[in-house]
Amino acid sequence: MKHHSSFRLTYRLGILLLTSSLISSCKQPDPLYHQQLYVFGTFVELTFWKVPEDTAQHAATQIAADLQTMHRNWHAWQPSLLTNLNGACAAGQTYTVPDASLLFMLKQAKQWSIASDGLFNPAIGKLIALWGFHRDDFSSHPPPSASAIAELLAQHPTMDDLSIEGQQVSSRNPAVQLDLGAIAKGYAVDLALERLRTLGIQNAIVNAGGNLKVIGSKDGTPWSIGIRHPSQPGEVLATLKVSGEESVITSGDYERFFEYQGFRYTHIIDPRTGQPTTDLASVTVVDKSGALADAMATALVIAGAQKWPQLAKQMGLNYVMAVDKKGIVYLTPAMAKRVQFDPVTRSLTKIIEVKN
Numbered sequence: 001m002k003h004h005s006s007f008r009l010t011y012r013l014g015i016l017l018l019t020s021s022l023i024s025s026c027k028q029p030d031p032l033y034h035q036q037l038y039v040f041g042t043f044v045e046l047t048f049w050k051v052p053e054d055t056a057q058h059a060a061t062q063i064a065a066d067l068q069t070m071h072r073n074w075h076a077w078q079p080s081l082l083t084n085l086n087g088a089c090a091a092g093q094t095y096t097v098p099d100a101s102l103l104f105m106l107k108q109a110k111q112w113s114i115a116s117d118g119l120f121n122p123a124i125g126k127l128i129a130l131w132g133f134h135r136d137d138f139s140s141h142p143p144p145s146a147s148a149i150a151e152l153l154a155q156h157p158t159m160d161d162l163s164i165e166g167q168q169v170s171s172r173n174p175a176v177q178l179d180l181g182a183i184a185k186g187y188a189v190d191l192a193l194e195r196l197r198t199l200g201i202q203n204a205i206v207n208a209g210g211n212l213k214v215i216g217s218k219d220g221t222p223w224s225i226g227i228r229h230p231s232q233p234g235e236v237l238a239t240l241k242v243s244g245e246e247s248v249i250t251s252g253d254y255e256r257f258f259e260y261q262g263f264r265y266t267h268i269i270d271p272r273t274g275q276p277t278t279d280l281a282s283v284t285v286v287d288k289s290g291a292l293a294d295a296m297a298t299a300l301v302i303a304g305a306q307k308w309p310q311l312a313k314q315m316g317l318n319y320v321m322a323v324d325k326k327g328i329v330y331l332t333p334a335m336a337k338r339v340q341f342d343p344v345t346r347s348l349t350k351i352i353e354v355k356n
Ligand code: AMP
Pocket: 119, 120, 121, 122, 123, 124, 128, 133, 179, 180, 181, 182, 183, 251, 252, 255, 256, 267, 268, 269, 270, 271, 294, 295, 297, 298, 302
């Protein structure tokens, strides 16, 4: 009997396997194309909806090449067009920027730096280097001395010091050292989606390590995007539906930091004090422009729990979510209408709507 039943099982299993292999061979190709790249010092995830496999692969190769070029041209501490420009600024010389996208980013960065009262200040590259963030390894080291910080602050490098006329860029202040780390990935996703459109791809997501932008939708259904929890790696704090052309950019103290004697020093530096920020753990901004959302997510982290709503208003941002070090979530009214928390997170989290 035993033998008989095991025979029947094998027989049935065989039928089952046969049927399932028939089903899978008849299955339509998956309309979602996923590709992960490692470029720009981060993992970049591409998602395309209903794009023929060869078009998708060609587009992924093109995006990888584009991002590689941006990374090379805009690098803040390895030889690049940006370090050439920094050399010229330090020497009081004029540099002819040969790359249209770098030039455009510099113009936007100048405008938004001034508009954010200098909280977003990409001219503080020397300060960022002084804190040890111009390297890829964040092993423990002592923070810089108060006098070294004070010396750099006294030189007051700002984007206002930068003159941009045509392709000619110069600085009236030799202390200006540009670091575009707070805006570059947001702008890179803007450019990546522009590229996808030119390749005929209308429905896509590009996610460069928390700097995400979508175009289109999934057969008319908005994309659902997870926003990571700043203090619980791998956990999604909230989700958001996005479609059309929108970026969702998060700046957080967890991205790059070092620890020294039990204290965490993050890579987001307050240009007023020269110190890493301590108030907010993360800020998420949703805006059509990835570059603006990126620059402002950084600026809002610096503005802190008290002042970010005012700065968001000043910068015309409607959709902002800020999370402080205690895990309290603050939302603009427009963001509160869009963002979703699962019931457990909602019951465990203090969520406050703030007018901006
Ligand atoms: P993000 O990850 O977009 O918040 O950008 C942080 C990066 O921007 C840092 O790693 C620095 O390279 C740079 N940065 C830090 N503080 C500032 C600041 N106040 N203004 C502009 N860029 C900054």
